[in-house]
Amino acid sequence: xxxxxxxxxxAIVLAGVALTAFIMAxxxxxxxxxxxxxxxxxxxxEERK
Amino acid sequence: MLADIAxxxxxxxxxxxxxxxxxxxxxxxxxxxxxxxQIHACGLADYYKYRDxxxxxxxxxxxxxxxxxxxDSEAYADLYxxxxxxxxxxxxxxxxxxxxxxxxxxxxxxSRLPGLIDAQLSLADNxxxxxxxPAQLKLSQIAxxxxxxxxxxxxxxxxxxxxxxxxxxRARLVDLGIAGALTGxxxxxxxxxxxxxxxxxxxxxxxMLRWISLGLGLLSLLWPGREFFRGxxxxxxxxxxxxDLPICIALLAGGVAGTINVIRGHGEIYFDxxxxxxxxxxxxxxxQFCQQRRARSAVELLFSLTPSTCRVIEDGIAKTIPIQALxxxxxxxxxxxxxxxxxxxxxxxxxxVDASLLTGESQPATVSVGDLVYGGSRNTEATLxxxxxxxxxxxxxxxxxxxxxxxxxxxxxxVRLTDRVAARFTAVVLVAAAITFGVWWHAGAERAIETSVAxxxxxxxxxxxxAVPMTFALSIGRLAxxxxxxxxxxxxxxxxxxxxxxxxxxxxxxxxxxRVVAWEGDETWQGVVSELERDSTHPVGRxxxxxxxxxxxxxxxxxxxxxxxxxxxxIVADFACADAIVGSLRMLDTNAVEWPGHLLAARRYQQTLxxxxxxxxxxxxxxxxxxxxxxxxxxTVSAVNHLKxxxxxxxxxSGDAQSVVDGVARLLxxxxxxxxxxxxPEEKLAYIKTGNTIMVGDGVNDAAALAAADVGIAVAGxxxAALAAADVxxxRPGLEPIVELVDTARHTLHIVRRNxxxxxxxxxxxxxxxxxxxxxxLMAAVLMPMSSVTVLSLTVLAARRGPRRSR
Numbered sequence: 136x137x138x139x140x141x142x143x144x145x146a147i148v149l150a151g152v153a154l155t156a157f158i159m160a161x162x163x164x165x166x167x168x169x170x171x172x173x174x175x176x177x178x179x180x181e182e183r184k
Numbered sequence: 185m186l187a188d189i190a191x192x193x194x195x196x197x198x199x200x201x202x203x204x205x206x207x208x209x210x211x212x213x214x215x216x217x218x219x220x221x222q223i224h225a226c227g228l229a230d231y232y233k234y235r236d237x238x239x240x241x242x243x244x245x246x247x248x249x250x251x252x253x254x255x256d257s258e259a260y261a262d263l264y265x266x267x268x269x270x271x272x273x274x275x276x277x278x279x280x281x282x283x284x285x286x287x288x289x290x291x292x293x294x295s296r297l298p299g300l301i302d303a304q305l306s307l308a309d310n311x312x313x314x315x316x317x318p319a320q321l322k323l324s325q326i327a328x329x330x331x332x333x334x335x336x337x338x339x340x341x342x343x344x345x346x347x348x349x350x351x352x353x354r355a356r357l358v359d360l361g362i363a364g365a366l367t368g369x370x371x372x373x374x375x376x377x378x379x380x381x382x383x384x385x386x387x388x389x390x391x392m393l394r395w396i397s398l399g400l401g402l403l404s405l406l407w408p409g410r411e412f413f414r415g416x417x418x419x420x421x422x423x424x425x426x427x428d429l430p431i432c433i434a435l436l437a438g439g440v441a442g443t444i445n446v447i448r449g450h451g452e453i454y455f456d457x458x459x460x461x462x463x464x465x466x467x468x469x470x471x472q473f474c475q476q477r478r479a480r481s482a483v484e485l486l487f488s489l490t491p492s493t494c495r496v497i498e499d500g501i502a503k504t505i506p507i508q509a510l511x512x513x514x515x516x517x518x519x520x521x522x523x524x525x526x527x528x529x530x531x532x533x534x535x536x537v538d539a540s541l542l543t544g545e546s547q548p549a550t551v552s553v554g555d556l557v558y559g560g561s562r563n564t565e566a567t568l569x570x571x572x573x574x575x576x577x578x579x580x581x582x583x584x585x586x587x588x589x590x591x592x593x594x595x596x597x598x599v600r601l602t603d604r605v606a607a608r609f610t611a612v613v614l615v616a617a618a619i620t621f622g623v624w625w626h627a628g629a630e631r632a633i634e635t636s637v638a639x640x641x642x643x644x645x646x647x648x649x650x651a652v653p654m655t656f657a658l659s660i661g662r663l664a665x666x667x668x669x670x671x672x673x674x675x676x677x678x679x680x681x682x683x684x685x686x687x688x689x690x691x692x693x694x695x696x697x698x699r700v701v702a703w704e705g706d707e708t709w710q711g712v713v714s715e716l717e718r719d720s721t722h723p724v725g726r727x728x729x730x731x732x733x734x735x736x737x738x739x740x741x742x743x744x745x746x747x748x749x750x751x752x753x754x755i756v757a758d759f760a761c762a763d764a765i766v767g768s769l770r771m772l773d774t775n776a777v778e779w780p781g782h783l784l785a786a787r788r789y790q791q792t793l794x795x796x797x798x799x800x801x802x803x804x805x806x807x808x809x810x811x812x813x814x815x816x817x818x819x820t821v822s823a824v825n826h827l828k829x830x831x832x833x834x835x836x837x838s839g840d841a842q843s844v845v846d847g848v849a850r851l852l853x854x855x856x857x858x859x860x861x862x863x864x865p866e867e868k869l870a871y872i873k874t875g876n877t878i879m880v881g882d883g884v885n886d887a888a889a890l891a892a893a894d895v896g897i898a899v900a901g902x903x904x905a906a907l908a909a910a911d912v913x914x915x916r917p918g919l920e921p922i923v924e925l926v927d928t929a930r931h932t933l934h935i936v937r938r939n940x941x942x943x944x945x946x947x948x949x950x951x952x953x954x955x956x957x958x959x960x961x962l963m964a965a966v967l968m969p970m971s972s973v974t975v976l977s978l979t980v981l982a983a984r985r986g987p988r989r990s991r
Contacts, residue, residue, distance in 0.1 A: 139389060143396065147369060154365045161357040167350055170307040171287050 193220040212333070254493035255323040255337075259509035264339050265323070271301065273315045274323065276337035278305065278330065289333060297321060297329060312337070339506075356470050363408035363463040366400050367456075373397050374456035394453055398446045401455025405439050409462045411469075430610045431465065433617075434458075434640040441637050452634065452960075457641055457968055464972055471657050494518075494525035497569060510575045519567045526559045527579045528570035535565040605940070613643050613951075620955045631957075639954040642964040643947045651939045651975050658983035659932040667916045668925050675895050675911035679878065679929035682831040683894075686872065688838055688881035692899055692919060693848060698724065699815040700731035701795065704786040705808025709800050711737030713810065716755045716766045724796060725755075727812055728766075754798070762803035769797055777801040783809060792843065814844075816851060823919035824852045830926055832878075837863050837871060837889075880922060881910075897922065924987075931987035938982075939975050946971050 160166070189198045192209035193216035211217040254260060261267070265274045278290070286305070290312060293303045299320025304313045314326060330337045373393050380390055412435060415428030438454035445451030495502040497515045507525045510516065515531060518524055524537075534552045538561060551557060557570055559579040576582055617636045624632040656673035663670055670676050687693060703710065714732040717725045740761045754767015756775070765775060769787065777799065779787065783806050790797045790811040800808040828834060835858040838845050842861030849859035863871070868889040872879055879893035890896030896910035899917070914921045950967060953959045959967075 136386075136389070140392060143392065147396065147400075150365060150369055154362060157361045157365075158358050161354050161361060164350065164354065166357055167353065168306040171305065174287055174307070175291070 191216050193217070253324050254504045254506050255327045257506055257509070260323075260339070260506045263506070263508055267318070270317055270319065271315055272318045272323070273313070274339075276312045276314065276327075276330070276339065278310050278312050278335040278337055286335070290330070290335060293326070293329065297326060300326060352473070356466070356473060359408040359411065360463070360466045360470055363404060363459065363466050366404040366408075367459040367463040370397060370400050370404070370456045370459050373400075377453075391449065394446045397453055397455045398443060401439070401442060401453070401459060404455070404459035404462055405435055408466060409435055409458075412462070412465070430613050430640070430643075431461070433614065434461070434637075437617075437633075437637050437640055441633050451630065454637065454641065457964070461641075461968065468651075468653050471653050491523045491525050508576065510572060512572050512575055514572050516570050516572060517567060518563045518570055520563055520565055523562055524557050524559050524570065526570075526572045526576070527574040528557055528572045530555050530557060531569045531571050533566055533568040535563055535568050538562040538564050613640065616643075616951060616955060623955075624957060627957075635954065635957050635959075638959045638964040639951055641968050642950040642954050642959060651943075651972075651979050652936055654976065655932055655935050655939065655979050655983055658980065659928055662983065662986055663925065663928055666921070666924065667914065668921050669913040670925075671911045671913075676929045676932055678895050679912075679926055680933035683833065683876045683878060684835060685827060685832040685878045686835045686837050686880065686893070688836075688868075688879075692880050692922075693820050693836075693852070694814040694816055698727040698796070698812050700727060700810050701813045701815050702790060702811040703808065704783060704790075704811075705800065707735075708738055709802070709808040711735040712741045712764055712802075713766050713798075713800060715741060716757055716764065724768075724798060724812060728798065728810060731810070765801040766798060769799055772799040772801055772806065775801070775804075777804055777806050779806045783807075792847075795847070813847070816848070817918045819918055819920050821852060823923050824854075826923050827919070827926065828853075830930070832926070834858070836860065837868050837879075839863055897925070927987040932983070935979055935982045939979060942975055942978075943971070 189210045191198050191212035193211060198210045198212045209220065211220065265272050278286075287307055290305045291303050294300045297316075299317045301315040301317060302313075303315075305311070306313075312330075314323075316323070316326065327337050373396060377385075377390065377393050377397070379385075380393075412428045412431045416432035419429050435458055438458045441451075442453040442455050442458070445453055491507060493504050494507050494510055495504050495517045496510065497503075497517055502517050510526055516525060516528070520535070530551055530553050532553065534550070536550050537557055551568070556573075557563075557568070559575075559582070574580075574582075617639050620639055621632050621636040624635045653673070656676060659676060660670045660673065710732040713728050714735045715737040717729045717732075741759050741764060753771035754765060756763060756765050756767070765772060765777065787797055787799070787809055790809070795811040795813040798810045798812065799806050800810070824834060834852070834854050836845050836849055836854060837860050840861055845859045845861035846856065848854075849856065860871070869892050872889050872893050877893045878895045878897065879889055880897045880899060881890055882899065890898055890910040895912065897912040897914060898910035899914050912925060914925070950959065950964070950971075954964060
């Protein structure tokens with residue numbers, strides 16, 4: 136069971152990484168507009184070929 | 185310059201940059217090319233043949249280079265453009281954005297315009313964010329290109345507030361995310377600790393879990409929780425009580441006690457419940473914040489729809505400048521179909537002005553030299569030269585807009601209410617906590633702290649902070665799906681209260697179409713009417729024909745060749761047996777028609793209702809009459825009764841003739857003194873200001889009255905413009921949605937009251953138990969989120985279900 140002493144902090148560090156990713160995404164405005172980006176995905180970018 | 189080449193799909197001119205040499209068909213955009221090829225591939229090429237016959241070809245906005253040039257002026261740059269080294273950025277609100285294809289089209293701009301770095305269009309608020317290199321490209325070129333595609337750009341007047349909003353939204357999201365992550369992790373630890381508390385746990389593991397909880401808990405208190413500390417500090421500074429204060433004290437007390445207990449190695453740690461508290465409260469505040477923002481953006485859009493540029497005459501030369509640079513005393517030229525940029529006096533020219541936005545007068549008024557014209561109204565006929573007497577905020581429309589904005593920045597009453605309740609609640613809880621602490625001091629410091637912290641946690645006003653805004657958000661969302669857009673929670677709250685409900689007759693109560701509403705006399709004569717009116721083009725004649733189509737005339741009255749005269753007043757026809765007249769009363773009277781007693785009485789009665797009466801005379805004697813009127817909608821009567829039963833004092837305020845209004849009022853059982861006709865928009869406005877009023881009216885014509893009413897309900901006009909003035913926009917016709925709206929509002933208030941009641945009884949009960957020392961802090965920590973979850977689930981269930989349909 137003593138493995139808990141390593142696993143638990145490690146799990147929290149991992150959660151911290153995910154949280155950091157979320158904070159970066161939010162600060163860069165990825166959650167500002169939730170309507171247009173899903174559409175952008177289906178546009179072809181043929182002009183840039 | 186090249187002659188305009190029309191796009192083979194949409195017929196809009198093809199931008200020179202996209203013309204492909206050698207192709208038979210040219211396209212204005214790759215979207216059109218794709219659609220064109222698809223249509224051909226499907227063998228539906230005939231579409232283009234038929235399409236040309238139709239009138240559904242999109243119109244490109246006229247590209248006025250002088251118009252676009254105003255975007256380059258220094259005045260504009262000062263106001264709207266952010267400049268960095270080698271890069272400028274600005275924001276436009278685009279007119280005409282409808283779907284994802286528009287996003288696609290507009291965001292292809294950088295591939296057409298060298299120097300344009302980035303274009304991002306947000307579908308939610310039609311805002312286009314542009315970044316470009318000012319050395320390579322001028323803003324006017326971008327604007328002209330947008331106009332060519334039919335997207336008219338308007339300066340986004342709310343750029344600054346938009347930036348602030350985005351920044352705050354991001355900050356709130358970050359806080360919410362951190363609080364959520366910390367709470368989730370802490371719950372895992374807490375579950376292990378509680379299990380250990382019941383089944384036994386080895387000391388080192390317990391200590392580790394507690395220390396990790398301490399770390400995460402402190403992080404949660406200090407990072408996402410700092411908002412509550414900030415609020416509490418400002419409350420203390422202002423010597424006022426707010427919701428943040430008890431939350432803050434609970435956080436502080438729990439945090440300090442928890443920390444001490446972790447260090448001591450035994451006793452309760454409160455961090456799991458504290459961080460859950462922070463998380464739940466932050467959700468509620470985010471919901472509220474977004475709602476307030478949505479309300480404000482409606483006004484910004486209307487601002488954006490007033491003209492952005494105008495032509496100033498200086499030394500006989502017209503120069504286009506942005507409207508913000510316009511000054512009192514300057515002369516502006518306003519062409520036909522343009523909006524006046526400011527208030528002013530006509531100096532040259534004669535024209536007619538449609539000021540319906542301001543005055544509600546739907547008929548354009550003629551103006552000549554010396555007459556006043558107002559910004560925001562439309563010049564309908566000829567070019568005018570106007571000397572500006574008031575510009576910008578001091579114009580009539582500007583003042584109106586400011587009024588609306590002020591109304592919006594007011595705190596919604598529900599928030600004021602929760603603040604007020606919270607203030608008292610806070611005082612009570614604080615006093616109670618102090619008393620508890622004092623009373624339990626004899627049992628030792630630890631017991632005293634434990635008891636008072638249990639009290640503070642268990643009485644946390646979570647329901648007020650979260651469930652109340654949530655209830656409103658759910659109701660507003662439900663209404664929106666049913667075609668009723670509610671701008672603010674406060675409007676919904678006021679709607680639940682009852683009071684005076686003023687209806688504008690036109691459009692809300694009636695169908696707005698001439699219809700036969702009564703027939704007096706033998707029904708066989710209906711066939712004669714149908715026979716005579718067969719070719720009528722007059723509106724009255726058409727209404728008669730619609731009503732009596734298919735009615736057979738008696739054999740003696742058939743054959744159309746017998747029509748003798750056809751005037752505006754009616755038709756006279758000779759038949760073998762007698763002559764027949766179907767016409768207005770005046771026409772019947774000039775033909776010296778005799779009126780039998782019962783028909784005369786019916787005629788008088790119908791006239792008092794201000795209906796259009798058509799008489800039928802055979803051989804010089806009146807035999808029947810038809811009364812035509814603007815018919816009531818089918819559901820109007822039942823809806824009116826429903827509203828009356830809900831305690832509303834129904835009234836009519838209309839620009840129509842008094843007798844027409846009286847007629848409608850009588851049919852609906854509205855008291856005579858509550859039905860007002862001949863009301864000018866100013867009179868309507870003045871009347872509405874006399875008391876607590878809910879106004880139902882046309883979104884465009886009654887804008888001022890709608891804005892002045894406590895709750896304005898717009899039933900016609902474009903949604904954006906209507907919502908700028910009114911609190912509610914209904915996209916379905918008739919009174920039925922108003923009934924639904926009122927019922928939902930009452931239902932919402934009912935849920936809110938019930939929530940407050942549940943929360944209060946819970947708090948009194950649990951608080952008493954805690955004060956008596958019967959509440960272990962662990963129990964408090966379990967009960968607090970449980971009570972919140974209970975109330976929230978009840979709220980969601982009730983709001984989803986909506987009001988019961990009572991008939």
